[in-house]
Amino acid sequence: xxxxxxxxxxxxxxxxxxxxxxxxxxxxxxxxxxxxxxxxxxxxxxxxxxxxxxxxxxxxxxxxxxxxxxxxxxxxxxxxxxxxxxxxxxxxxxxxxxxxxxxxxxxxxxxxxxxxxxxxxxxxxxxxxxxxxxxxxxxxxxxxxxxxxxxxxxxxxxxxxxxxxxxxxxxxxxxxxxxxxxxxxxxxxxxxxxxxxxxxxxxxxxxxxxxxxxxxxxxxxxxxxxxxxxxxxxxxxxxxxxxxxxxxxxxxxxxxxxxxxxxxxxxxxxxxxxxxxxxxxxxxxx
Numbered sequence: 001x002x003x004x005x006x007x008x009x010x011x012x013x014x015x016x017x018x019x020x021x022x023x024x025x026x027x028x029x030x031x032x033x034x035x036x037x038x039x040x041x042x043x044x045x046x047x048x049x050x051x052x053x054x055x056x057x058x059x060x061x062x063x064x065x066x067x068x069x070x071x072x073x074x075x076x077x078x079x080x081x082x083x084x085x086x087x088x089x090x091x092x093x094x095x096x097x098x099x100x101x102x103x104x105x106x107x108x109x110x111x112x113x114x115x116x117x118x119x120x121x122x123x124x125x126x127x128x129x130x131x132x133x134x135x136x137x138x139x140x141x142x143x144x145x146x147x148x149x150x151x152x153x154x155x156x157x158x159x160x161x162x163x164x165x166x167x168x169x170x171x172x173x174x175x176x177x178x179x180x181x182x183x184x185x186x187x188x189x190x191x192x193x194x195x196x197x198x199x200x201x202x203x204x205x206x207x208x209x210x211x212x213x214x215x216x217x218x219x220x221x222x223x224x225x226x227x228x229x230x231x232x233x234x235x236x237x238x239x240x241x242x243x244x245x246x247x248x249x250x251x252x253x254x255x256x257x258x259x260x261x262x263x264x265x266x267x268x269x270x271x272x273x274x275x276x277x278x279x280x281x282x283x284x285x286x
């Protein structure tokens with residue numbers, strides 16, 4: 001068991017290093033040479049390197065140290081270690097890649113934003129998916145959300161608004177707007193990396209014909225179902241609640257199956273970020 005856990009941690013560590021290198025390449029080969037920045041501590045570090053001539057790698061590591069400590073206190077030792085590895089790899093990689101050839105020139109603003117945002121998103125997404133972090137602003141946002149009536153996303157957006165505003169004075173308004181667009185693309189790519197390309201759906205069905213619906217789902221869709229006992233709040237009558245996990249492409253077919261059997265069935269469908277264990281793999285129905 002210990003050996004298995006050690007192998008898994010080693011795999012995560014390697015993936016975090018790879019993710020940090022990809023993010024660093026996006027910064028040094030695409031964004032920074034074209035005066036486009038990222039949000040959070042990375043954005044502040046890029047502006048600081050431009051204003052004071054301090055190597056970007058040094059600022060990235062130094063400015064993130066307080067947040068690593070906060071992560072250690074609030075999340076745990078493993079998260080702090082993985083984040084330290086990721087931030088150190090990002091810092092070192094930006095130093096080593098500082099003179100790397102720029103792959104896009106200033107005449108390709110759309111390609112700069114798209115490729116830079118995607119490289120950043122893929123790199124950061126890999127790091128987050130494996131239990132680390134490359135930017136301390138997210139940790140700060142989590143802590144602030146406990147003390148102010150705003151969500152983590154609202155706080156990050158607020159912080160980055162000031163960062164991009166500052167970028168407009170250093171690099172110009174056009175570069176600041178491109179930076180904001182790059183951040184938007186990177187954020188969406190991160191969500192795809194974390195949630196997976198084929199996001200799952202959790203379906204709950206309340207019906208007097210739950211068992212019949214479950215049999216039809218298994219026969220026509222090839223998905224397993226689970227039943228739990230429930231009781232109607234108004235009718236006070238016992239009922240079976242059907243639960244099923246599907247992918248998003250199967251949603252319309254599932255609803256059609258349910259409606260064919262019980263037009264008045266109560267259906268709740270919600271997004272699921274990740275599915276592990278059990279028998280989620282679809283059974284062949286052909």
